Amino acid sequence: MSNALRLFQKRLPSLVLFPLLAGLAAACNEAHPRDAYQNPAADASEISAWFYNTYLVLDSVVLFIVLAALVVALIKFRKKPGDDTLPEQSFGDPRLEIAWTIVPTLVVLGITVPTLGGLFELAKRPDVNQKIVDIDVTGKQWWWELDYKKEGINTANEMHVEVGTQVMLHLTSADVIHAWWVPRLSGKRDATPGRNYPLNFRPKEVGSFDGQCAELCGASHALMGIRIIVHPKDGPDSYDNWVKRVKEAAAKPTTPEQEAGQKVFMNKGCVACHTIVGVSELAAGARSRTSGPNLTHVGSRDYIAAHTLKNSPENIATWVKNPQAVKPGALMSNLGLTDQEAKDVAAFLTSLK
Numbered sequence: 436m437s438n439a440l441r442l443f444q445k446r447l448p449s450l451v452l453f454p455l456l457a458g459l460a461a462a463c464n465e466a467h468p469r470d471a472y473q474n475p476a477a478d479a480s481e482i483s484a485w486f487y488n489t490y491l492v493l494d495s496v497v498l499f500i501v502l503a504a505l506v507v508a509l510i511k512f513r514k515k516p517g518d519d520t521l522p523e524q525s526f527g528d529p530r531l532e533i534a535w536t537i538v539p540t541l542v543v544l545g546i547t548v549p550t551l552g553g554l555f556e557l558a559k560r561p562d563v564n565q566k567i568v569d570i571d572v573t574g575k576q577w578w579w580e581l582d583y584k585k586e587g588i589n590t591a592n593e594m595h596v597e598v599g600t601q602v603m604l605h606l607t608s609a610d611v612i613h614a615w616w617v618p619r620l621s622g623k624r625d626a627t628p629g630r631n632y633p634l635n636f637r638p639k640e641v642g643s644f645d646g647q648c649a650e651l652c653g654a655s656h657a658l659m660g661i662r663i664i665v666h667p668k669d670g671p672d673s674y675d676n677w678v679k680r681v682k683e684a685a686a687k688p689t690t691p692e693q694e695a696g697q698k699v700f701m702n703k704g705c706v707a708c709h710t711i712v713g714v715s716e717l718a719a720g721a722r723s724r725t726s727g728p729n730l731t732h733v734g735s736r737d738y739i740a741a742h743t744l745k746n747s748p749e750n751i752a753t754w755v756k757n758p759q760a761v762k763p764g765a766l767m768s769n770l771g772l773t774d775q776e777a778k779d780v781a782a783f784l785t786s787l788k
C-alpha cells in the first residue's frame with residue numbers, strides 16, 4: 436500500500452468525525468443569528484431556504500444510494516479465501532452506460548429548472564402599485580451609506596424598514612467591490628463601482644437582523660457589518676415614526692459637556708467629512724471617497740463604525756481618538772484629540788438621538 440493511502444486510512448476517522456461534530460455543534464447552537472436556512476425572515480430568504488433544504492434532502496438520498504451500492508459491492512464481490520479464479524471480466528455495457536448518463540442528467544435538470552425559476556422570482560421587479568421603500572446603498576471602505584431618496588433620508592450602516600413592505604435596494608460602490616449580505620432577509624449581491632444592482636425583499640418579522648460585507652474589500656473588510664431593523668407598521672416604534680424622527684435636524688446640546696463637544700466637532704476638522712443636519716452641511720458635490728457617515732442621529736445607532744463597536748460614549752471616545760486602532764486602515768483621520776476633547780465630542784454625538 437502506498438504511503439499516501441496509509442496516511443489517508445489513518446486520517447479517515449478524523450476526516451469524517453470533525454465535519455460531523457462541527458455540524459452537530461452548529462445545529463445545537465440555539466441562537467442562529469445569521470442562519471438563513473432555519474430562520475428565514477423575508478420572502479427572498481424563504482425562497483433560498485426552500486432550495487437549500489430541499490436540495491439537502493435530495494442530495495442526501497443520492498449520497499445514501501451511492502454509498503449503499505458501494506458497501507454492497509465491497510462485501511458481495513470480495514475475494515473469497517482460497518478462490519484464485521479471475522472474476523468475470525466485462526468491458527462496457529451499453530445499458531449501464533446509458534443508465535448512468537441519463538440518471539445524472541435528469542438529476543441535474545431536476546435541480547436546474549426550479550433553480551432558474553427561483554432566480555427569476557428573486558429578480559422580479561416588485562409590483563409598482565404597491566408601497567415600495569427604495570434605498571440606494573453605497574459600499575465604501577468600510578461602511579455603508581444609505582440614501583432614501585424619496586423620503587430625503589441619508590444615514591449609514593443601520594437600515595430601517597417596515598414589516599410587510601417591499602424593500603428595493605439599489606447597490607453600488609464608491610471604491611472597490613463590496614457585497615451586501617443579510618442572510619435572514621435576502622441573498623448576497625455585489626456592490627460594484629459604476630453599476631447599480633437591485634436586491635428585493637419583503638421582511639416578514641419585526642426585529643434586528645445582522646449581516647456582513649461578503650466580498651474581500653481591503654484591510655477592514657471583516658469589520659464592515661450591517662444591521663437591518665424591521666419596524667412594526669403601527670405603534671410608537673413604527674417605521675413611519677422612525678422616518679419622522681430621522682428627518683428632524685440634530686438635537687441641540689443641552690449640557691456644557693455637549694456644548695464643548697459640538698465646538699470640538701466644529702473646530703477640529705470633523706466637518707470636512709461629516710454632515711450633522713443643523714450643525715454642519717456638506718456642500719453638494721463635496722462628498723469625497725473618504726467622507727464619512729452622516730452623524731445627524733448617530734446617537735440612535737446600536738453600533739458605530741459598521742457594527743464594530745457598541746454605541747456608547749466610551750466607545751465613541753475610543754474611536755475618535757484613534758480610528759485605525761479600532762479598524763485597520765480606517766479612512767477617518769486621527770485628529771490627535773486630547774482625552775477631554777474625545778470625551779466631550781462623544782457626549783455631544785451620543786446626545787444626537
Ligand code: HEC
Binds near residue numbers: 591
Ligand atoms: C477624513 C475624513 C474624516 C474626518 C476628518 C473625520 N471622520 Fe469620522 N469617519 C470618517 C469615515 C470614513 C468613517 C467611517 C469609518 C468606518 O466605519 O470604516 C467615520 C466614522 C465616524 C464615526 C462612526 C459613525 C458610525 O455611524 O459608524 C464617528 C462617531 C465619527 N466618525 C466621528 C468623527 C469625529 C468626532 C471627527 C472629528 C474629531 C471625525 N469623525 C473626523 C471620516 C472622517
Ligand SMILES: [Cu+2]
Binds near residue numbers: 577648650
Ligand atoms: Cu466591503
